[in-house]
Amino acid sequence: xxxxTEPDQIRALLERDRNWAVYALGDLExxxxxxxxxxxxxxxxxxxxxxxxxxxxxxxxxxxxDALAALLDEIDxxxxxxxxxxxxxxxxxxxxxxxxxxxxxRLVWAGGDLRAAAAAWAEAIRPVRxxxxxxxxxxxxxxxxxxxxxxxxxxxxxxxxxxxxxxxxGALMAAAGTHLRSTRLSxxxxxxxxxxxxxxxxxxxxxxxxxxxxxxxEAGLRTIALNVAxxxxxxxxxxxxxxxxxxxxFYEGIATR
Numbered sequence: 001x002x003x004x005t006e007p008d009q010i011r012a013l014l015e016r017d018r019n020w021a022v023y024a025l026g027d028l029e030x031x032x033x034x035x036x037x038x039x040x041x042x043x044x045x046x047x048x049x050x051x052x053x054x055x056x057x058x059x060x061x062x063x064x065x066d067a068l069a070a071l072l073d074e075i076d077x078x079x080x081x082x083x084x085x086x087x088x089x090x091x092x093x094x095x096x097x098x099x100x101x102x103x104x105x106r107l108v109w110a111g112g113d114l115r116a117a118a119a120a121w122a123e124a125i126r127p128v129r130x131x132x133x134x135x136x137x138x139x140x141x142x143x144x145x146x147x148x149x150x151x152x153x154x155x156x157x158x159x160x161x162x163x164x165x166x167x168x169x170g171a172l173m174a175a176a177g178t179h180l181r182s183t184r185l186s187x188x189x190x191x192x193x194x195x196x197x198x199x200x201x202x203x204x205x206x207x208x209x210x211x212x213x214x215x216x217x218e219a220g221l222r223t224i225a226l227n228v229a230x231x232x233x234x235x236x237x238x239x240x241x242x243x244x245x246x247x248x249x250f251y252e253g254i255a256t257r
Contacts, residue, residue: 004038004047011185013040013047017062019108019247020085022187022225024049024060026180031156039071046071054152056081059255065091080255085248092255101253102229105236105246109213109224112243117210120203121166125211128163128175130155136163139172142196150192152179157192164211166204172196174204176212186222193226193235206238213242 004010007028014021014028027036027049035053040046046063048071059080061068065088072095082101084092092098118125128136133155143149157163163177174195181188190212195205209226216224226244228235240246 004040007033010038010040010047013044014062018187018223019225020106020250021060021062022108022223023083023180023189024062025185025187026182026189027051029180029182029185032180039074041067041071043067048072048075050075050077050080054081056254058083061085061088069094078257082251082253082255085250089251096255096257099254099256101251103231104227104250104252105230106248106250107226107228107236107239107244108247109217110243110245111217114210114214114217114242117203117242118207118214121207124166124168124173125164125207126167128158128165128172128177130159132165132172133158135170135172136165136175139165139175139196140192140194143194146197148194150194153192162188162212162215163192164208164215166199166208168199173199174208176205176208178212178216181216181221183219183221186220188216188219188221188224190216190224190226205235206242209239210242 011028014025026032032053035051037050039048046067048068049060051058057077057080060083068088069091140149157177157179161178161181163175165172165175176193179189179191193205193209213224228239
């Protein structure tokens, strides 16, 4: 089947499960769109996205597992980073070798008062802009050795998104931001949340995440989502206290031929 190239047709398919497809919907927007290749079954029962904007192509799927089989057979990449629902995994495992998997939750904001969450750090929280990019990189480097640095972070996210941080003596102690934001599609995906190791346990992560969520909500975005590892019970409690609710489980991992 040839790639699908009509944005309105792709969007209509993704909107069938907007909460799961929020990141994929964002890939319809520039500059992400030029890195995205879409395939769908003729009846629209399944869709696959291969996103090549990072070093390793990312695979996202939507729809019936049986219908996805034909689409997966058309993907030639020797290695893929998976973002897939549990029911799709057996179809992929029948075609590729799947390495260790990280079980994740997709969370979606259901509303709530975010002011109190950031109140204790209100004077120290301010927007992080592109001119602060080096300070942001330095913060994330704090977690590199332990494998805690945010994945899929780049300068364009700061240029086009919303980031907030807690500053101390000119350095960032904590930050949160967006992987993507689209006013046209009325959605935002929060990520890049990190607290410096020597500043944890003080509510900084909660405060910066609340600040980003509030900015997106005040901009009128209809869907605000984020991902969290199922093993990260502490972070899950923080996000739920901010008004996020678990929408669905999914897996991240690497599949090779």
